[in-house]
Amino acid sequence: MAAAAAAQTPTFKTGVDLVRFDIRVVDGAGHPITDLRQDEIRITESGEGLPVILFQRVSEPSESYTNMAVRAVTAEVSSNEAFPRGHLYILIFDQEHITAGNEQRARVAAEEFIRRRVRATDRVALFAIPGPGPQIGFTAEKLRIINELPKIHGTYRRTASTPVGTLGIYEAHRIAQGDETLIVNAIERTNSETGADFIAVRSNGRQVANASDDRTEARRVLVENARTVVAQSDAASRQFLQRLADVIAGFRDIEGRKTVVFFSEGFVQDNLSRELETVAAAAAESYCVFYTFDLNRRGPQMDETAAPTTVQSSEIQARIAPLATLAVETDGTMIVDAASHTQQALDVLAEQAQHYYLVGFTPSIAARQNRGSYHRVTVKVTRPGARVIARTGYAVSPSTVLADRRGSINNVLGAPFAQQGLKIDYTTYVMKAPEAGQQRVVLSLTADLPVRSAPDEKADVVFVVRDVRDGRVVASGTDTMALPASARPGAALGNGSWRVQFNVPAGAYLMRTVVREPGGLTGSADRRLDVRPLNGPDLAVSDLILGSAVSALPVRPRAYAGDGLSGVIETYGRSSLQLQGLDVKIDLRRAGTAETIAMIAADLEDGQEDPLGVSRRARFLLPLAGVPPGDYVAHAVVKARGETIGERTRQVEVLAGSAPPLMAEEAAARVESVRPVEVVRGDLARKYIAALRQRAEGTPAGPAARDASDGRWEQVEAGLRRVPADDDAVASALRGLALFVREDYAGAAAALNRSFEADPANALTAFFLGWAADGAGDARAAIGAWRNAAHLDPTLVSAHLALADGYVKLSQPALAVQALRAGLAALPSSPELQTRLRQLERNR
Known part of the structure; x- marks a missing residue:
């Protein structure tokens, strides 16, 4: 069965478009299912099954975010899978479609939400569309967001002035659609407002008819004016939706499900279906879920210059229809009449747990041929009693170019959390550098990568190291790494590895490393790096370097019981005299215990002089015969004349037997x-x-x-x-x-x-x-x-x-x-x- 499953696993190759979808799966009681398997997911488009080739589970941190984050960045191996995630909130105010004054309650509720419900681990972005107004990307500075809220102002007017009088925006849409009742009422209202007929058709300078005599001509003029109002309204809404799609698409390089809190009174969507699909497509690409807040006031409007000409409930229903569309298309919710309970709705939103799955699938031929167009899919699971909650469709992005690559990497470097599109693990080894005041750091990294379609295809790798005291960049680099030639057995991806070395002074640093494959998937992980001085007057010890059946300077060392465990550790001093009387012992302990399984004394080589002093290397080959497979810790103790000058550890996995033959x-x-x-x-x-x-x-x-x-x-x-x-x-x-x-x-x-x-x-x-x-x-x-x-x-x-x-x-x-x-x-x-x-x- 396992072999059959492996044979059926599709391989993810470069050059193949990949669509990633965030879905939630719940049981009959609505509780999240957190143990779903990839083979239980079915995605179809127009009856055609789409193969799922990537699968990830994202869960709410099970303990304190701070504890998990500290453990993740200080672990021996830094992994983006171990890094917890907070909530990502994007607050968007639709200034184009909020009546002046109606934004005030929403602003107050948003401020309370940010003060009380946004945790230190969450990130908030704030946009007012269109400008002027705040345009702030994700930040942890809550006060900065709060100080920008007063700059948000609604500008919507429900009526428009025309040559024939004042028309309501919604009224104009109804008239343009041919609502005879509204047309008659509008003609009568306009005549009563002006005190005269508003139609006068002249021929040869002589008046030949007027509105009271010629209802047909009056109707034509009114409809033409209504269509002009509709065109202007649609143009403003269309421009707004395009800007909204651009804002949402700007977050596509930042992994994770994002909660879009969208404040608006809505607009008439009769001629805007394509633009709404563009927003939905951008939301799918950026993992954005819309929670739309209906800010319409029910009841008489004190600032209206004329009595409403349409039933208020009908107008509100028509205007909030696109809000409902955005919520449904993106797996979100619309909060109706939010003006009366905005704060309570935001509180409920903050309580939602982040349990979801990211699935990657190959798009249909039609979607690849019509890039940018919205294609609807159905997502189901085969597990009995399970129910999928997902967005309704996707759009394939245009092919990426070099500018997209650089922009994408820069976005990931500035992202609030580690990115998990590609699994990456890395570790560091610290040794003495030949330059005074510097220590050499070797970064060793592995990543899950798609299989290359051409021999010269590579993934981008970027790292940045910052001083924790002032954020100053002390080291950085940009490089490429070879893509694997084949996938792992039973997996869609293969393994890639990369190493680099750089020099830094002694100190405490935070580093982020990013890997991006040619198709745009990225992974990043953060690491705290504490570098000890190794070329001072006192004796100092390097990190422990273990040999591995995998590679030199491995991320996760592995040793076979039949081969033994090899390794090296260096001791540094100012003179050969300091390095006399060295004693280096290595013991192997079970992970999580102090139980010693094996021990050996390392062989000391002669000291090697350099311009900064002397180094002495100790090598060992620890027999592992009889050591059962499992996780262990190699522990090195370095003594000089009986005094311990350094202890170093490194995790290692022991495997049974001997390493397989090398082809x-x-x-x-x-x-x-x-x-x-x-x-x-x-x-x-x-x-x-x-x-x-x-x-x-x-x-x-x-x-x-x-x-x-x-x-x-x-x-x-x-x-x-x-x-x-x-x-x-x-x-x-x-x-x-x-x-x-x-x-x-x-x-x-x-x-x-x-x-x-x-x-x-x-x-x-x-x-x-x-x-x-x-x-x-x-x-x-x-x-x-x-x-x-x-x-x-x-x-x-x-x-x-x-x-x-x-x-x-x-x-x-x-x-x-x-x-x-x-x-x-x-x-x-x-x-x-x-x-x-x-x-x-x-x-x-």
Whole structure:
């Protein structure tokens, strides 16, 4: 059954339009159903079933919002699924269709609602349409919203002046539709108001008829004037609805169901059905639910200049009809005669729980061919006794362009809550940076992404880090990540991963990371980052880094019991003397308990000096034989001369057995998936660039070497243009690295090869030459370069690993095993080489 279900799961690929719908599902008693499954949902349009390919459940926080939010941003792994959501309120006053003075009660009720019922975790937006008036997006500043409410004023007038006298707006609509009773009454009223006939048709300067003699002519003139009033009224309403649709559509990049509190007296909708559908389509796209408040006053209007010509109840019913339409189309409610109980209605609204589902489905062919048009659907569930409450339809958006992408990402960066369109998880690793006063942070991220339709399709990734003290941006970046080639078994989406590193001073920071796939779905998650100083006078310890069967620097480490758990931790000091007498022990504990399952002492490497001091790395490979599968915590204790100087932990999942065999294609992808910028940001690259900078001091290549040290590769290229020739190994190496970052692999390989010929004893030049040659598609040249690097420096673990993966890429696993064994001869305790060798031997 599971296999059959997996086979039936449609794959979500890029280039495929996706419509997302928010629905509520309740039982017979009206209580929310919170355990619905994706396979229980049926969506049909004109009798045709539409496949559901995305499914998410959104629930009201089960405990204090503050507690959940703090736990979410401080967790070891930041996830947008763990972040709670408050309510999103959009207050809209229809100034065009509220009689002057009728807005006052609504303003007072809105102020009380904001003061008493809007929680600190909620966000409120306020718009007065049309302007002038407040235009405020989502904010937590309640006082700011309250101070803007007095600027809202109704401007609607129920009557209009015409050449034949005063006509009511609703009266004009009825006359234009041919209501004979109203036509006769209007003619008589106009004659009585003016005291004379209002029709005079002249021919050759002579009056030939008047209204009393020619009722047909009187009727024609009255109807023409009524139609003019209708046209003017419809134009104003049409303009208002377009502006309303624009406001609502502006929230489409912000995830979550939004409550639109819409204050209006309504308008006649006879000629506005298309515009109302446009608003409903924008609401569907933005997950907006309209709660329309009828502000019409029942009873005589003291400011009317004439007695009403139509039955008041009939006019009000006609005017509030579009309010009811918006409420029904968007799964909301209309509050009739709200002027008498606005506050009570708002209180009821605040009590509503946020339990709903977001479902994504493929639109019909007709909807894709007629983008922007409204298409009605039916949503049902197969569970007995369950009832669906949903909006009535959708519209497919126009294709996105680059400007939409940038605007969408900026909206998500400023959104009040984490976005959950795409599931993302990320964590950080903090280590010492080579620059004084800086710490290096490595961000490792995974995301659920659609399957790529073309090899070069990528998702956008953006992160921003702000100082918690003043909101100042201390680090940010924009990049892309590869989309997966296939979906996970039984799922519509695949997995994507991405890493970046940046430097920040010690301090407390809040960061937001955003992922956006080409079709427009986004995910974001927030994280609090507390960075300790690692290059001060005292001993300091890095984060604990665990190896994983998934990848290096994993978001969620996994280890197989048959392979053991490998890892590394670094200790930093000002001198080698400080780092003598170190003792590093690692123990594995069950998650949530202090029970120790296994323990080992780490192997300490020799100290490595740098301009800021000395670092010493401790590696370990903890056996997991007999450890049952489950969630655990790896706990490292670092002591110097018996005194504890640091404790670090990292969660890890232990799986039964051994890691599955690594396929040749996956091994090849290890090399292919590494981006040039990541290569030159790594430890070896920084070490290599630091050596090049030292050698370049006092030479024409000195400024370019300093730019390379700061990661300014475009300036490196520009600076090297002033260097006479590549007769120098340093200049050639810098040029090669700059070309490599620009992904000019052939040029990079040529330049690095010249550097290696000038300095054939440099192992790091050979190592990076291998990367450039591989990028240029010359796998055998890459293997030769990596072989040279491993020969020149047998302790270069990365060279042994790259050489092994290069052999696997050429379908020569025996040579790969031989390369790893040669590396282990020089580095018998290397957990990276040991783990890689076991993987290859199982695959043979």
